[in-house]
Amino acid sequence: MSMKRSLFVIVLGVLLASPVHAGALPGPVVDTRWLADHQGEVVVLSVMKGSKGFTSKPLYRTDKKSGKKRLVRIGGHLPGARLLDYGKIRGKVKIAGRTVDKMAIPASLFEKVMQGAGINQGDSIVLVSAGLGNGDITMATRAYWQIKYFGHDEVAILDGGLAAWLTEGRPVESTPSTPARGDWKATAERREMLATSEDVAQVVASGGAQLMDNRPISLYLGIWRKSYVYDKGHIPGAKVFPNEILTTPRPARLLSADQYRTLLKEMGFDPEGEIITYCNSGHLASGGWFIVSEILGGKARLYDGSMHQWTLEKRPVTAFRME
Secondary structure (H helix, E strand, C coil), rough: CCCCHHHHHHHHHHHHHHHCCCCCCCCCCEEEEHHHHHHHHEEEEEECCCCCHCCCCEEECCCCCCCEEEEEEECEECCCEEEHHHHHCCCEEECCCCCEEEEECCCCHHHHHHHHCCCCCCCCEEEECCCCCCCHHHHHHHHHHHHHHHHCCCCEECCCHHHHHHHHCCCCCCCCCCCCCCCCCCCCHHHEECCHHHHHHHHHHCCCEEEEEEECCHHHHCCCCCCCCCCCCCCCCCCEHHHHCCCCCCCEECCCCCHHHHHHHHCCCCCCCCCCECCCCCHHHHHCCCCHHHHHCCCEEEEEHHHHHHHHHHCCCCCCCCC
């Protein structure tokens, strides 16, 4: 055997024996079957607040008539999964002398969170939320947005989350996660994914982009407000695309690209035009951003400060006035 052929065989053998990481994901969304078949090729991150749900056990009840088991409480995590504590990826930042809460933390702090979860630079990451409702899925889309914002593209979301995995009777664990510290680094800050208050104010004044409010209609209209939002209503000129139509309920599964495109048109949006998404704090708005940018391949930015920052800065709002 020639030296050149021998070297080729050795290199091929190393590649085949090595675990697959970068480039392993088929797209921004994976289903349970794909993940079950490729779990050894990716790093699974459970996105939840705190570790209680991560180390609890799911609860099932048996139907007396049919004898079938029914999932009544989710718990645990996929075998080998690591924990990404959602409460640690957002925090307070100073902007123009004001303290704005629930914002993306600086790159250096986000690196520590990712490294603490055992994430390395070349990892292909699948984010798994609780999956019971759209609020769970948007925890995953928010984590996805931040991971991609800081330069890591090889990331996807499990459609239906843990709820879908458990409903299908797939295995889970409830042991704590103690991974070795990773070497993940923020390699970019993709400003094109982010909208500031000034960007939104420019749109309000002169147009150029569509403003998408991903909150429930009652908040959009100004029937009530969250405690950390300081005025009722919505940003002038914004149209509503409420979070409840982002997914199906229990498990919270995403819709098809064609269905989202139709829904956007029905709600008055041009899917081909630029869209800035917002909500109360940039959580639910990550779901709108994910649909437009990642599923439809459109142009979208997320207003991280959302209504919390907008009203903190005493900017104008439009609301339904009950007189």
